Amino acid sequence: MNLKNLLSLxxxxxxARQTILLxxxxxxxxxxxxxxxxxxxxxxxxxxxxxxxxxxxxxTTVLNMxxxxxxxxxxERTKERPLPTGKISPSIALIIGIVLxxxxxxxxxxxxxxxxxxxxxxxxxxxxxxxxxLLKRRTKYSIIFGGIAGGLPAWAxxxxxxxxxxxxxxxxxxxxxxxxxxxILTIALIPRNFKGYKDAGVPMWPIVSSEAQTMRVIxxxxxxxxxxxxxxxxxxGANAIIRIIWGVCCVLIIILVIKNLIKPSNKLTFLIFKIxxxxxxxxxxxxxxxxxxx
Numbered sequence: 339m340n341l342k343n344l345l346s347l348x349x350x351x352x353x354a355r356q357t358i359l360l361x362x363x364x365x366x367x368x369x370x371x372x373x374x375x376x377x378x379x380x381x382x383x384x385x386x387x388x389x390x391x392x393x394x395x396x397x398t399t400v401l402n403m404x405x406x407x408x409x410x411x412x413x414e415r416t417k418e419r420p421l422p423t424g425k426i427s428p429s430i431a432l433i434i435g436i437v438l439x440x441x442x443x444x445x446x447x448x449x450x451x452x453x454x455x456x457x458x459x460x461x462x463x464x465x466x467x468x469x470x471x472l473l474k475r476r477t478k479y480s481i482i483f484g485g486i487a488g489g490l491p492a493w494a495x496x497x498x499x500x501x502x503x504x505x506x507x508x509x510x511x512x513x514x515x516x517x518x519x520x521x522i523l524t525i526a527l528i529p530r531n532f533k534g535y536k537d538a539g540v541p542m543w544p545i546v547s548s549e550a551q552t553m554r555v556i557x558x559x560x561x562x563x564x565x566x567x568x569x570x571x572x573x574x575g576a577n578a579i580i581r582i583i584w585g586v587c588c589v590l591i592i593i594l595v596i597k598n599l600i601k602p603s604n605k606l607t608f609l610i611f612k613i614x615x616x617x618x619x620x621x622x623x624x625x626x627x628x629x630x631x632x
Contacts (some may be wrong), residue, residue: 351403351420351431352396352438359615360491361391366622367495367510373629374574375499386449387498390458391491394442398462398487400435402470404428409475413534415525446494454497461490478543485518486511492622506570513566517618519543519559520595523552524611529604553599556610560595564588567621576628584624591617 368387372379403410403421407428410416420426439462446455465487473480489511496507525531526542527549535542544552568588571581591613598606 347420347425351400351426351434353399357392357395357399359619360395360488361388362619363489363492363510363514363622364388364391364495364498366626367492367507368498370570370574370622370626370629371496371499371506373626377499383450383498386445387454387495390442390446390450390455391494392442393438393445394458394462395491397435397438397440397442398465400431400438401466404431404435405466405470406474407431409538409540412538414530415534450494450498451501453501453503454494457490457494457497461487461494464490475540478541478546481518481522481543482515484522485515488518489514506573509566509570509573513563513570513621514618516559516562516566517614519555520563520591520617521611521614523556523559524607524614527552527602527604527607528611549602550599553595553602557592557595557599560588560592563621564592567625571625571628574625574629575632576625577631580624580628580631584621584628587617587620587624 364387365384368384369379403419406416407421410419411422416422421428421431443455443459443462446458450458464483469480469484469487473483492510492514493507496510497503500507523543526535526544532544536545543555565588568581568584571584591610594606594610594613598610
């Protein structure tokens, strides 16, 4: 196997896009905190945060791949992943997952303040232990704990600067926690994914509840996530024009979700799924620009 294929395989194993997205939330949270305090960026501290998050998130993802390899082999969306296809053996994946996670968490305790390190550890704990092992195959509410895990890198980014837990860090967590249903449940509503979750026996929301109820959850998530990040911008005194732009973005996605709630369609569901990641990326970027332009 050449280097290009090896890197591609590793990228698939750690879900590179998802990992980078979560590291991005930690970095932007860090930069927003620096800008709001008119402080100088400590590049070594930021580098340590990036490396710690990258290793911890990557390792956590690989461990989830290892645990869910039987489910992934059944579902159309996931059957081409490295473990179901046999491109990587379960034992090798387990070793990679443990090593990456331990390195990421250990490095955070060595280079960041202890609160940020504990938050990064809890990101692993909530995702692997509570979400994947204990709840994912038992209840539709598991997605809440998966959302908490997804929001902790952003909180860690803020705490890496402040060294304390505060309301703004909590709102970063709430933004991503509420955004998770917009992203994940729209995936589950797409027919081929719906069938996959059903065949695998995973009690995702649309499997055990109605499509209408699932869309209500997505609508509520879109609303709460929008309000949470807007409140961050307000509390930090972000530029008024930037706040208006973010407000318009929030209204647009809420309109799409409500429209799909009233008259569900596969096309609109897929559009919401496509927009969801951009929505999160843009949200953090706008708040950062808004704080810079104070």
